[in-house]
Amino acid sequence: MAYPPPSPPPPPPAAPPKSRNGLLIGLLVAGVVAVVMLSACGIGGFLLYREYDDSGEAGNGSSSGAEIEDLINYRKTSPAALSQSHITSPITYPMTPPAGGPHFGDWQNCVGDVYTAPIVDGNAVHSLEHGAVWITHKPGLGASDVESLAAKVRGQAYMMMSPYPGQSSPISLQAWGYQLAVDSADDDRIDEFIRQFRQTATMEPGATCAAGITTTTG
Structure with a gap:
């Protein structure tokens, strides 16, 4: 007996249309x-x-330091004096000690160095470009004040200190484009200046403060 061929399977049910709510x-x-x-x-x-920062510069993370009383911000007042060009002969800077500007090709070693004799401006300024804070003091500043300042510098990267004949204040602090003069090593603004500008005021992020020269003029 012959059987009819099997019927094809029914098509799968169509997917339900997506609801408007979905x-x-x-x-x-x-x-x-x-x-x-x-x-x-x-x-x-x-x-x-x-x-x-307030000068409109980006990339170096630098604070304007506006809350530090008597801070001089050369980035605002004298930006033309802050050229980063290299020089081969000494120049006269518009501020004493210098806080930026043209400088020598070699930087001063600034990894917690406490120099007991003056250092060359052109080398020190190069260190500022790398992000150092440079503490200077009048020769003859009291031994206790000198030691108090030195204690803030020793062992600290991007820090250096030296006597500076001819400066008007007993103590001065420099970072690239910033300067603060104080009368005593006990002044709280010293620590605030260091906190705000050490390494952050650099014009060359990542530049080292090591492997610089260590010679002095004395």
Whole structure:
């Protein structure tokens, strides 16, 4: 007896159409994600803007130091004096001690060095370009004050100290583009200056303070 051929299997059921509510939920989720991403970008842009100092420079993280009383900000008042060009002969700087400007090709070693004799301006300024804070004092400053200053320098990277004949104040602090004169080693502004400008005032982020020269003029 012959049997008829088997019938083909029925087609699979069609997928149910997406509901209108499901589509709206998907669009809503995508919108929320977009808003979150845009907000994050906005916050990131704001934080990047905050990295700019008052002079409009970015990338070196430097504070303007506006809260340090009597701070001189040459980045604002005398930006033309802060050329980073290299020189081969000594020059006269517009501030004493110098706080930036043209300098020699060799930098002064500034890894906690306490120099007991004056150092060459052109080498010291190169160290400032690398991010050093340079503490100077009048020759003849009291031994206790000298030791107090030295204690802030020894063992600290991007720090150096030396006597500076001819400066008007007993103590002066220099970073690239910034200067502060004080009368006593006990002045709280010394620590604040160091905190704000050590390494952060650099014009060459990542530049070393080691392997510099250690010669003095005395």
